[in-house]
Amino acid sequence: MKEDFLVYVWQHQYFDKKDLGTATQEAVQVYKTGFRNTNAGPDFLDAQVKIGQETWSGSVEIHLKASDWLKHQHQLDTRYDQVILHVVWENDQPLHRTDGTPIPVIELKNRVAPALLQTYLNLKSDPHLIPCTPFLAEVPEITKLQMLDRVLLERLEHKGSLLTEQLGHHNQHWEEITYQAIAANFGFKINKEPFHRLSKALPYAILRRHRQQLFQLEALLFGQAGFLTEEYCQDEYLDKLRQEFGYLKHKYALPAGLQKADWNSLRLRPANFPTVRLAQLAAFLHNKDYLFSALLESETIPSFINFFSAPVSPYWQTHYMPARPLKTPVAGIGKDSIYLIIINTVIPLLYAYARSIDNQNLIDKALALLENIPAEHNAITKIYQQLNFRNKSAQDSQAFLQLNQQYCAPRQCLLCSIGHYILKKQKPAP
Known part of the structure; x- marks a missing residue:
């Protein structure tokens, strides 16, 4: 105990x-x-x-x-x-x-009551990934739904608080924070950390000055990312990028960037290579005047998909690494990837901003967006679906991830409404 x-x-x-x-x-x-x-x-x-x-x-x-x-x-x-x-x-x-x-x-x-203690011990030691698996059939559906609603808000609060903390380090500059958050999520799970480091080593204000020149955006991003070294510049296009980056790096006195070893490419499909994601980030930033204000103005999922959709430059449509052509051309970031960016970037940003100005309408907008995005499907969501939890939208799948991360995996059943219901049945009579 x-x-x-x-x-x-x-x-x-x-x-x-x-x-x-x-x-x-x-x-x-x-x-x-x-x-x-x-x-x-x-x-x-x-x-x-x-x-x-x-x-x-x-x-x-x-x-x-x-x-x-x-x-x-x-x-x-x-x-x-x-x-x-x-x-x-x-x-x-x-x-x-x-x-x-x-x-x-x-x-x-x-x-x-011995039954209360034994139920607690059973929950703590149950071999199932979800410790309450043997008891779930006796838990009312309303209790499960209430817990999912609760953890969804907890997840948004947590992500929003992280953004608010970053905001304090950037003089309340929402555009910079938006750029950093979007850049990090272009790396998705595998390369999120190096993309975030890149965004801090290459301020949005500099990129915005060159937003109308896709070639210069690529030079800045690929250069600071460490992909314009001699090793990579045997390719004519990359060599031109390297020359442009040398000029821009000197002009802006850019700090040291990342190196090739900072990026993860092992066991990735070509479409997920960091070089491809960098090209997609450059294409996204191309001709974008403002980022955060555009997110506030967008209302529907199609409008967000349109906002993030942008064809990469001709070179990166046919290459996933320097001098390594793709068998199937990639024109830009896919819809499923955009959904993930909306879930992990747009919605937390909207929620954090809504909290900062006490705007319930923006919170409702964030929740409505989640409800209109298709559910995520992964190893975690599959577990809950097998236990008869519904997974109809991103609201559900995000709730599963939070429930698993904060309650089920660490065996925090005592803090969970579902676990509380199970234990409550074993309490002593008054």
Whole structure:
């Protein structure tokens, strides 16, 4: 058992309160469990309990063993002098505050229903990738849907907060943040990190000055990406790019860029090679006056597809590496790839901006876009579909990814509405 189970039991009061008393036989009544403290200090704040004839307001600390108080060195921290009740699974040692007064303690070892404990242990140790798999049939559909709605918003909040944090480092410049986010997602999963580094080594303001010249955009992007070295410039077109990049690099005093070793090409199809994605990014930036404002103005999925669709230059329509022609020409980024960019870039940007200006209409727009994008299909979504979860749109598939990442995989069943429903059925009768 872990301490999180005892925290859960206290928070929901899932234990037998008949003749509840401290280790010194003083009667205990719980008026307020307190608020969960996720920062440093006691586990619950602003609790209220009656011990004996006195009503106390303060903090509650949770431990598996009373002696963990000393193990965690709470005796040296004056914040724990506010603890009015120590809730433990096993009371193995009497404890005192820094002023020498005893800390009231209740032991829950014999007050938790065995079925509740066993269900918790089963969830924690279940071999299935989704730990509640054996119990899902008994969970109402509304409970599952509510949890999916919750995790979808959690995912948007998390992605939005990351963008807001970046915004603070760029003087609230939404255009720059939009460019960096889009560039990173042109790398998709395999090359997202080097694309993001490239965007920081090549500011959008410079690219925007050359937006009308696709050749110069390619020179800047391929040069800073490390693909215009002597090794690659045996090709006539790449050699011309190298010469142009040399001029532009000197003009703008560009910092050191990336190297070939920074990019991943192993086991990728030619259409996913970083060189192809760079050419597609250059084509996307070509003739784009503004990025973020255009995203705000676009309303429908077709308008976003049109925004991101742009044919690459003739050379990259027929090559995936210098002097390596493609068997099947690639004119530009595909629709499925655009869907991923909308999901991972456009929608978080809209959500972050909506939060910053408190605009519910923009939040609704972001959610509506997700609902109108086809569902993603991968190893994770397949697992949930096999468990009879619907996967009709990107709203569903994004919710699955968040649910798996934050709750199912780390076995955080106690924080999940589905897990809570399963455990709630095993709580002791009042």
